[in-house]
Amino acid sequence: MRRSQHIQQMLTPKIVGSTSRIAGLAAAVHDFPAPLGARCRIHREGKQSIEAEVVGFTDDETLVLPFGDLRGIRRGNSVEMTCSVPSVRVGRELLGRVINARGQFVDGKPPAALTERISLYGEPVSALNRPRIEQPLATGLRVIDGLATCGLGQRLGIFAGSGVGKSVLLGQMARGSSADVNVVVLVGERGREVREFVEKELGEEGLRRSVVVVATSDEPALMRIRAAWLGTAIADYFRGAGTHVLLMMDSVTRFAMAQREIGLATGEPPATRGYPPSVFSILPKLLERSGLTDKGSITGFYTVLVEGDDTNEPVSDTVRGILDGHLVLSRKLAHENHWPAIDSLASISRSMNDVVTSEQTESAALLRRILAAWKESQDLVSIGAYQEGTNPLVDTALQLSEPIRQFLTQNQMEYSTLEQTQHSLTALTQAAIQLLQNSQPVLQQTAAPIQERVL
Numbered sequence: 001m002r003r004s005q006h007i008q009q010m011l012t013p014k015i016v017g018s019t020s021r022i023a024g025l026a027a028a029v030h031d032f033p034a035p036l037g038a039r040c041r042i043h044r045e046g047k048q049s050i051e052a053e054v055v056g057f058t059d060d061e062t063l064v065l066p067f068g069d070l071r072g073i074r075r076g077n078s079v080e081m082t083c084s085v086p087s088v089r090v091g092r093e094l095l096g097r098v099i100n101a102r103g104q105f106v107d108g109k110p111p112a113a114l115t116e117r118i119s120l121y122g123e124p125v126s127a128l129n130r131p132r133i134e135q136p137l138a139t140g141l142r143v144i145d146g147l148a149t150c151g152l153g154q155r156l157g158i159f160a161g162s163g164v165g166k167s168v169l170l171g172q173m174a175r176g177s178s179a180d181v182n183v184v185v186l187v188g189e190r191g192r193e194v195r196e197f198v199e200k201e202l203g204e205e206g207l208r209r210s211v212v213v214v215a216t217s218d219e220p221a222l223m224r225i226r227a228a229w230l231g232t233a234i235a236d237y238f239r240g241a242g243t244h245v246l247l248m249m250d251s252v253t254r255f256a257m258a259q260r261e262i263g264l265a266t267g268e269p270p271a272t273r274g275y276p277p278s279v280f281s282i283l284p285k286l287l288e289r290s291g292l293t294d295k296g297s298i299t300g301f302y303t304v305l306v307e308g309d310d311t312n313e314p315v316s317d318t319v320r321g322i323l324d325g326h327l328v329l330s331r332k333l334a335h336e337n338h339w340p341a342i343d344s345l346a347s348i349s350r351s352m353n354d355v356v357t358s359e360q361t362e363s364a365a366l367l368r369r370i371l372a373a374w375k376e377s378q379d380l381v382s383i384g385a386y387q388e389g390t391n392p393l394v395d396t397a398l399q400l401s402e403p404i405r406q407f408l409t410q411n412q413m414e415y416s417t418l419e420q421t422q423h424s425l426t427a428l429t430q431a432a433i434q435l436l437q438n439s440q441p442v443l444q445q446t447a448a449p450i451q452e453r454v455l
Contacts, residue, residue: 015081019073020061025221025265027052027070028061029079037121039083040064044072051102052079053086053222056266063266065222067102086121088230089114090237095181098198098212101227106214107198120229122236124288131292133324136355137246137299140176140415141169143342143408146425147364148327148349149356152244153292155300156349157252157319159311160329164341166303167193168412169329170248171201172340174210176415179246179299181238182210185231188224188254191216217254221261228255232289239296247290247298253305256283256315272314280318287322325349339409345371360422363429370397370432371404396435403428 017032019042027042034040038054042064050073052064064079088103093112097105105111133151150156160166174182184202186194194214202210211234215227228249235247249255256279263276271277290300302323307313311320311328320326325348333341345368353361373393380386381398388395397404407428410416416424 013081017062017079019075019077019079021075022070022073023058023063023265023267025070025261026055026063026065027073027079028058029064030061032062032064032079032081034062034081035084037086038081039086040079040081042066042073043078043080045074045077047072051082055222055262058267065220065262065265067220067222069220085119087117088120088233090116090118090234092241094211094234096208096210098214099230101213101215101219101223101230103230116237118233118237120226120233122233122289124285125291125293129293131294133292133351133354136418137244138176138178138418138421139173140417141172141340141342142410142416142421142424143340143344144327145416145418145421146360146407147344147367148325148342148347149352149360150299150325150349151351151355153290153297153299154325154349154351155287155290155302155323157323157326158301158303158329159306159316159320159326160303160341161306161331164329164331164334165339166250166329167197167201169340170250170301170303171197171203171206172412172415173301174202174246174248175206177246178244178418180209180243181235181245182206183213183231183235183238183245183247184210185213185227185247185249187215187227187249187251188217188258189214189250191218221258221265224254224258225262228252228286232286235298236289239293239298242295244296245298247300249300249302251303251305252283252287252319253303253315255286275314279315283315283318284322287319324351338405339412342408344368344408345375357422360425363425366429366432367404367425369393370400373397392436396432399435400428400431403431 015032015034017029019027020030021028034054036054040052041049042052043049050066050068052066054062055065056063091114093114098107100106133153135152137150137152139145139150158166174184194216198207198212213227213231215224231249235245238245259279259282260275263278268276268278290298304316304319306316328343328346329341330343370393373391374397377386377391377394407424
């Protein structure tokens, strides 16, 4: 019954209008009562027709945004609606393939026959129908699995400036995670880096169980927007099939910038730092599509490009309030060849306590205290002004500097299971507790309950 209703919904009436003017990035169409989000085709004289989407309305005109170049469109060109409900073809044949924002295969391999079709935007999962997050998802990275453990169905942001290793991090997680399927969405990516990411960072091993959706920076804003929705819809399809999906989107910031272009083109007023109100209303709709259901899960990692390394800029601030935690990549650590360049003190997973044992929680807390004490006294140590015995936590950090560095850093081709990560964290904590045994009474009281759990 549902399938027949869907087919009826896809059958669209014949609606035809004509272009009247160009309004920024959009074309205004006269006498064209198509609904918002409808697909249409602009017929250009002597040239191939161009697809477009309805993005807004004026007093007596419909605004459509082309998927391609506006050049060649003239006043009076015929515009015909082709589909009132945006949809996408899906299937397991997408695994191991690279597609563009329109769902077309662009990897040079023979096209696959996709027999199923789903809505591009779908329906969000009801809040009360979401099971609680209680199981961890292994990423293969010790610093994440040990100190900011991610749960199945959780959504984490990766906040970083340019050039600090976001793409490499995503590729390593795609290869080493415990998820069944990876969906990688590259929104507004540099054209040069797409093939590099697929062949080098993702590799044959990672691509085998992945779907890559690409919209490069030179493509129209609508294509970049559509790439994010398409990747999310594909992840939703695999979740509905009962699999655990790792959705990685690079980046949410470029998605917001594309929506800014569309919003300003349709007459929205600029608000915070030039972003129109629609940006801050569409972000939750996109990010809330991930999560856990009774059938499967979508665990989302969304990169956020912080402008000028400002983690409080509007998009970063909004996304941080929606997601269930964040990982902060440090430019300073990247310059020190500390890989991955994750600032463990600035990173947090809000679901960690629900998916790990109390022993790991206590161990992670102790390691964070040691790292925080070291960070606070680092300047004194570097200039030789720190005296041993002043702070037992700093003394512990100095004596365990190499084991701590080995735990927090990892080769790009090195992977660690959850069990291995927990064992390494326990061993490190045990060594720290032994060094704190003869410390001040307050530190002994802190270490005692941890020691009982770990030893």
